[in-house]
Amino acid sequence: MNVNHKSDFRKSCIKKLEFSSRFSKFYKDKIIIKKLENLIDKSKAKNILLYIPLGTEVDTKPLINKLRKNKNKNIYVPFMYEDSFKIVKYRLPLHRKKFGIKEPNNSFYKAQKIDMAIIPIVGVDIIGKRIGFGKGMYDRFFDRLGYKPILVFTQLTLCKSDEILSEKHDIQADYIITS
Ligand SMILES: Nc1nc2c(c(=O)[nH]1)N(C=O)[C@@H](CNc1ccc(C(=O)N[C@@H](CCC(=O)O)C(=O)O)cc1)CN2
Numbered sequence: 001m002n003v004n005h006k007s008d009f010r011k012s013c014i015k016k017l018e019f020s021s022r023f024s025k026f027y028k029d030k031i032i033i034k035k036l037e038n039l040i041d042k043s044k045a046k047n048i049l050l051y052i053p054l055g056t057e058v059d060t061k062p063l064i065n066k067l068r069k070n071k072n073k074n075i076y077v078p079f080m081y082e083d084s085f086k087i088v089k090y091r092l093p094l095h096r097k098k099f100g101i102k103e104p105n106n107s108f109y110k111a112q113k114i115d116m117a118i119i120p121i122v123g124v125d126i127i128g129k130r131i132g133f134g135k136g137m138y139d140r141f142f143d144r145l146g147y148k149p150i151l152v153f154t155q156l157t158l159c160k161s162d163e164i165l166s167e168k169h170d171i172q173a174d175y176i177i178t179s
């Protein structure tokens, strides 16, 4: 696929997102969190990969805090490592790392098998493949994982292309949750 096309689309999505995250973010977040909770209930996901949000991403903190109180759920978040990340159990304290992303401390416990991954996106193309910040970290993570959890993309206001912009390695959504 035409790489320039993808990077132009990424730039325009980030602009839209910066704009849309300034208006009614609180309500959009709440709507999306409710939908995510319903999906987690319906699928009975127990081990869930979430993320600690940047300012333009859906605010997952209330969901993380709620799920953490449930003894039957294990919540994991990315811990950046070389050209991708590993996953660690969400726990305090958090530290600000590369790209302004907060992470818990490193952990040497092996993670359980993930049932569901909730993933922030910058955009999607017509076939539901993810466009992210362009570092390929999620793509590499799932490529190396060796099995496929349910992939759920979230975005405040969906930025969707009406063309195929993705490449073979780009991850594809099972569900896209937006406000
Ligand atoms: N919340 C969150 N955690 C995540 C990701 C993500 O997209 N969101 N990642 C997904 O791979 C990994 C980190 N990779 C990243 C790679 C690049 C940029 C990036 O380019 N950020 C912009 C600033 C974005 C903003 O402030 O809104 C930049 O630095 O210009 C961010 C994360 C793992 N953890």
Ligand SMILES: Nc1ncnc2c1ncn2[C@@H]1O[C@H](COP(=O)(O)OP(=O)(O)OP(=O)(O)O)[C@@H](O)[C@H]1O
Residues within 6 Å of the ligand: 130, 131, 132, 133, 134, 135, 136, 137, 138, 139, 140, 143, 169, 170
């Ligand atoms: N599984 C993989 N193995 C090796 N390289 C990869 C893999 N996935 C992606 N890459 C490389 O990573 C770079 C960025 O990929 P891409 O443009 O798809 O990022 P993205 O999906 O938008 O970003 P991200 O996943 O970090 O949010 C590309 O050069 C791509 O070739």
